[in-house]
Amino acid sequence: MLTIEQLKQYMYELEPIVKNIDDDQITVLFRFLSERISYPESFVVMLGETSSGKTSIVNSLLQQDILGVSAAPNTGTVIEIMNDPDITSPEYYALHRNATLEQVTKQEFDSLCTRPESHHSRLRLFIPSFPSGVEGLRLFDTPGYGSLHKEHDEVLKEFIPNSDIVIYVVSYRVGFQAGDYEFLRYVGELLDSSTDFILVINRAPKPVMDNDLRVQEILGYTADCLHRKPVSFVLQSVGFDEKGEKPYIETGRLWEYIQQSLESEQRQRALQRALANYQYEFSFMLQTWLEKEVLRNRATQAEKEAIARAVIKISDKEKDVHNLICTTFAKLSNKVESIFANAAANSYAVIASEVTATDKWTMQEECTAFIQQHMLPRQARIRCREIEDYFVIELEDLDKQINSMLNTAMEEFDTEIKLEAPLFEPLVRNIGQKAAKHLADEGLKVFFARFGGAGGAGAGVANAAKAGLKNIGELVGKKFSRETHNAVAVFLKKIGATSTRAIAIAGTVIVEVVFYTYDANTWQKKLIEKIDEALKDWTQEVVVSVRKDLSSLRDYNLMKTSEYFREASSISYNEEEILRNLESNQLQNLIEDVQSISQRLRIEIEVED
Incomplete structure (x- = not known):
């Protein structure tokens, strides 16, 4: 199986060729692909009815009270959480509909969480790290179905098909409601078989076992909506903060499962195969460019x-x-x-x-x-x-x-x-x-x-x-x-x-x-x-x-x-293009180098397939 280290090695071999070509578009694509290989990403989306406790679970997963929690519905927009090892404290941003980022204060961020502005598509929060050293995770906390605006509806249509894991939260005390039924059928239309779906039954009293009647009822309804049996976790509050306001939920097992799923062999193979195909395409792009330069030098008027x-x-x-x-x-x-x-x-x-x-x-x-x-x-x-x-x-x-x-x-x-x-x-x-x-x-x-x-x-x-x-x-x-x-x-x-x-x-x-x-x-x-x-x-x-x-x-x-x-x-x-100062023998050597990389990549990809 191709490993990330092997893919990095191929990028290392391609780098001097890219530098010799010195083309802006090729350089940008090379840097982009290098970043994706060095920092592969995973997508986890939190879904559920309004006030089912999604945000409390996110805080417990992150082991810090980073998002505001209240008795009233709290999340009014999509919040994306990412890690950045180069920072030492959280940084807060609003993502505009024109895809530009605006840094905001913690107070502004908290306000936008409940009262989003129309020109924002979602909020983004950077933290120094995720627990257990998980890298490249993009965690999305979404509004409850009851407060889902049409704009967020469009966002979910893009997020759900791109998700590695979807976590759906149902409150034990409230049970499986009509809103859950309709929302899960909606989600089921967008899920594909490669997405790991996790049902979380939140705020269960102690002790509640998996064979509990309410738990079985929620599991049954969920399976009916999705036409598959979900992985499930029953979460219980194990205490409150010092003010007695914010519940602390034991999410250790859930986090372990998320990490195992993202690091699973199946997902890693899929990721590495995709990146290898992108590498092969990129090497072909380089070869075409170089061959074109050779022919340009030889072509008559x-x-x-x-x-x-x-x-x-x-x-x-x-x-x-x-x-x-x-x-x-x-x-x-x-x-x-x-x-x-x-x-x-x-x-x-x-x-x-x-x-x-x-x-x-x-x-x-x-x-x-x-x-x-x-x-x-x-x-x-x-x-x-x-x-x-x-x-x-x-x-x-x-x-x-x-x-x-x-x-x-x-x-x-x-x-x-x-x-x-x-x-x-x-x-x-x-x-x-x-x-x-x-x-x-x-x-x-x-x-x-x-x-x-x-x-x-x-x-x-x-x-x-x-x-x-x-x-x-x-x-x-x-x-x-x-x-x-x-x-x-x-x-x-x-x-x-x-x-x-x-x-x-x-x-x-x-x-x-x-x-x-x-x-x-x-x-x-x-x-x-x-x-x-x-x-x-x-x-x-x-x-x-x-x-x-x-x-x-x-x-x-x-x-x-x-x-x-x-x-x-x-x-x-184009006569106006600036020709690179590359001799024919230099171009031919670069072509041979690219061909060697392409052939090795093709063999690796064919073995994988």
């Missing part, structure tokens, strides 16, 4: 002009592809409202028929509860599956069209180079293979963009270990698969998650019927009216979210195809 003409032609093809993508997604976005309106109408017909079946119901409470807890969620799931199937068909058709256009463009490009500048034909073939790879998976540049963004490294959420576990479906040449974790699969998951949350909120309107006494004909009529209202609320909520996610998926496809054409046109020669 006629060959340079021929390359320039070919690049202009392939750039025009990029406009055609982008026009197709934008047109297709505009059509899908325009149809979203009618698709969900039809789904709501079909669901309404089925549920109304169930309500008017008078021989089934003796009490309005029984019927109302059945509709709210069973039929509404079930109909929403059925309709979402139908809508997801529609999107898959439409996007597969787009995929075929893009595939045909890209293949034609590259064939014409290759033919023109072969005729007008045959010296460059092998390089064009290599670049074409690399361009296709960018469409097939999440390359180093995409990982860098997601991780860094406008705010630099660390501003975004991108988990290399999760990338290593993903079987990313090709965007060109293969059909999309529900089981692959590509951008389309994420989009489909978000539809299900958004619908689950929206139908839970919308379904609350039908509870009003229970509070009034009607005869059978009247209460059925009132209930049907409320069902219609709930489904309209559901439609309105989901349409807005799905359109937003379609827009993100469109931008993702534009980015991926732009990268394809950018790679293809990178062969171009």
